[in-house]
Amino acid sequence: MESLSGKPQQRLSVLSFEQVQRLSDMMDEVVSIHGRGNFPTLEVRLRDLVAVVRSKLEADMPVRDIRLNGGGASHVLASDPQPYNDLDLIFGVELSAPRNFERVKAAVLGSLMDLLPEGVSRKRITTCSLKEAYVSKMVKVNHDGDRWSLISLGNSRGHKNVELKFVDTMRRPFEFSVDSFQIVLDSLLLFYECSDLPISENFYPTVVGESVYGDFQEALYHLQKKLIATRCPEEIRGGGLLKYCNLLVRNYRPARSDMKALERYMCSRFFIDFPDIGQQRAKLQSYLTNHFVGRAEEALRYRYLLLLRRVVEQSTVCLMGHERRQTLQLIEQLAGLVLSQEQALQGRMQGLQGGPQAQGPTALVYTQHGYFYAPVIPSYTACSCSCNAPAGWMAACSS
Incomplete structure (x- = not known):
């Protein structure tokens, strides 16, 4: 990983080819958004989901940038595989106008409508029913210098949810250094639009990562060495x-x-x-x-x-x-x-x-x-031990 400058506490760094390749592989993964009741599972590549949501947003408001956050970003940057439960995406948008929160919600629900499989009748499907079917959590925050919202897609236990976060300002965007990474996706998304050639070691976009902890290399060292700071x-x-x-x-x-x-x-x-x-x-x-x-x-x-x-x-x-x-x-x-x-x-x-099955409490x-x-160890088992928001939104809570 190449540092953008020799300054101490550098927040930004350019991803290596191996990291860009892992990122591209993740964006090409098909994610399953499971629906409740009779609603079908939506199967869509992550890059296509991002493109649809961005298109819907840009019809009503500008999008500053799009970033991969959380465990997915750590997985891309780390040398060893890092487990992650959700795919966290951040869309930078302006939310000073209260109506923009509703525009964000409408953009996501409109994207879900577009992603319904062919053959599914859309005549009787409302945005309210789409929300009930595919949205597991909606959060709106607009106080004390924080302006952001979260819409979590997916309702199936045991599968990765897609967390869409729409951020204007956020005072505290991380908990620990190892979860402070954000990868700016715009250059990779532009590469997908402009090139039919696959990514190779001699031909790949410049992708920038940021640690909102403050020092990218220190945070990456903590991630590699499994340190808590x-x-x-x-x-x-x-x-x-x-x-x-x-x-x-x-x-x-x-x-x-x-x-x-x-x-x-x-x-x-x-x-x-x-x-x-x-x-x-x-x-x-x-x-x-x-x-x-x-x-x-x-x-x-x-x-x-x-x-x-x-x-x-x-x-x-x-x-x-x-x-x-x-x-x-x-x-x-x-x-x-x-x-x-x-x-x-x-x-x-x-x-x-x-x-034989274990018996007893x-x-x-x-x-x-x-x-x-x-734990009760049955006698036949050898011991192995060695000794106030609008409708549809909920109040903010930590993940």
């Missing part, structure tokens, strides 16, 4: 606490020795944003559903909850004793539920394979810090 975690909605524990369970480690102080900031902001135990339960359940997709990912949920419990127990200083105990008990309950689901699934799989093991749920 952030700035001003108190500015992140929810404090980045859930994402931080997600990184820990994937064997990332803190880049700095003073991470305990940052953990306290994360915990404090989490409980400021989600003060009620009901809000905490809803947020945790939503996070588990959206960020642990697929069999391999679901297997991490129990370890994740134990890590979260440890961080909350050790680094929470802003709660009364009974409030802290309530939250710890909530995490323990969710851990028990997750583990019992795991055992039930393993039992069904053993039954399908003709083996999950065991409770008491430690000095509280109850933990331990």
